[in-house]
Amino acid sequence: MNKRNNTSLEPSNDAPVRPMVLLNLEAALDYPNALARVAQYILENPNKVVRQSLAELSSACQSGQASIFRLCRELGYEGYTDFKLALAAEIGQREAEFKKNRNLAGNSLDEMASLICRSISNTRELxxxxxxxxxxxxxxxxxxxxxxxxxxxxxxxxxxxxxxxxxxxxxxxxxxxxxxxxxxxxxxxxxxxxxxxxxxxxxxxxxxxxxxxxxxxxxxxxxxxxxxxxxxxxxxxxxxxxxxxxxxxxxxxxxxxxxxxxxxxxxxxxxxxxxxxxxx
The missing domain is CATH 3.40.50.10490 (Glucose-6-phosphate isomerase like protein; domain 1)
Known part of the structure; x- marks a missing residue:
């Protein structure tokens, strides 16, 4: 994994974008308690996290900075800044896709209805x-x-x-x-x-x-x-x-x-x- 020198949250053109950041975080909810608390907070506040420092995130999610760093490493990142770059990139991609889908006649409504119906039927099975x-x-x-x-x-x-x-x-x-x-x-x-x-x-x-x-x-x-x-x-x-x-x-x-x-x-x-x- 190549180290990056820039600290901007805007990913550079040659920066490798890792897909599924948020989905990987959802899987991390089954990690040990301290790591799960970090993952939960990030999932609930992704847009806020990309603007938070390590100390600010530690205070917000009530977990130590070492736990945050460990979670980032568990997810395959060099550290917190590297993780934030990937998270910011995914948020940007998802927002762009949402805007695009919103302009497609009926498609986004059908997809939303399908997602809601599946969530209910799957819950019924559980x-x-x-x-x-x-x-x-x-x-x-x-x-x-x-x-x-x-x-x-x-x-x-x-x-x-x-x-x-x-x-x-x-x-x-x-x-x-x-x-x-x-x-x-x-x-x-x-x-x-x-x-x-x-x-x-x-x-x-x-x-x-x-x-x-x-x-x-x-x-x-x-x-x-x-x-x-x-x-x-x-x-x-x-x-x-x-x-x-x-x-x-x-x-x-x-x-x-x-x-x-x-x-x-x-x-x-x-x-x-x-x-x-x-x-x-």
Whole structure:
């Protein structure tokens, strides 16, 4: 690998462009915890990362500079600057492709619809009825349900909270990470929490699940990575399908998967309550 002397984020003409930077980062979500936190942050903030220094990224993702450097080496780069050059190049390519596809009559809409449909159908294949029933029972037995997620997962958490409220459950969406962790730490075994994180490695969400689990609350994780850190602190895991392409900032293509999970839980809860009514 040839070393580069320039530090500009604009790739030079002779600079080798590595494809699949973001997809390789998605695979890195299954790496050890510190590396996974770095990968998660970069996936959620790619445009911000290309303008951040090593120290700034370290502070933002709550991982040491050595972990960031190690991740860059694991992904095949000489260091952080080399990685940022490749990331900036891919972002530019993807934005150009998006603008081009947006101008193609109907094609981008069809592709988007296909991606969303696949994400829902793949999630359906991953959701196990037995786990869904166990989660539904746990939620019905809880005197309160606290739900948290950050970023797009926060929107999913709010949607799920609304759906459970409509079923008559005492569900609450927590939109502040500090408050969520404080609330989780004082719960009892009569409470339940749902932690939503696509990667399963978001530090705030992991801390929320850990505090709740340690307090004795019934803890559920909704994630694309069932072996991720958030699952370690969960009594049950509902798995969503990974998107076939990673999100760039602003896209909301992952939300339909979470809505499907919410509706699947609603069906399981309704089946249990209906069976109870018929037996009484």
């Amino acid at each position: 959701v196990q009825s037995a786990i869904l029933a166990d989660v539904a029972k746990g939620l019905l037995q809880a005197n309160q349900i606290n739900i948290y997620g950050s970023g797009e997962s926060g929107i999913a958490a709010e949607i799920l909270s609304y759906r459970l409220l409509r079923l008559g459950l005492n569900a609450h969406f927590l939109n502040n990470s500090s408050l969520a962790c404080e609330v989780a730490s004082v719960l009892t075994n009569k409470a339940a929490v749902i932690a939503i994180s696509q990667s399963g490695a978001s530090p705030d969400t992991v801390a929320f699940a850990k505090n709740a689990h340690n307090a004795g609350a019934f803890t559920v994780a909704i994630t694309c990575h069932p072996k991720a850190l958030v699952a370690k602190y969960s009594d049950a895991v509902l798995q969503m399908a990974r998107l076939q392409q990673p999100d760039l900032g602003g896209q909301m293509l992952g939300l339909p998967r979470a809505i499907f999970i919410a509706e699947a839980l609603a069906i399981a809860i309704t089946e249990i309550t209906s069976a109870g009514d018929s037996n009484s």
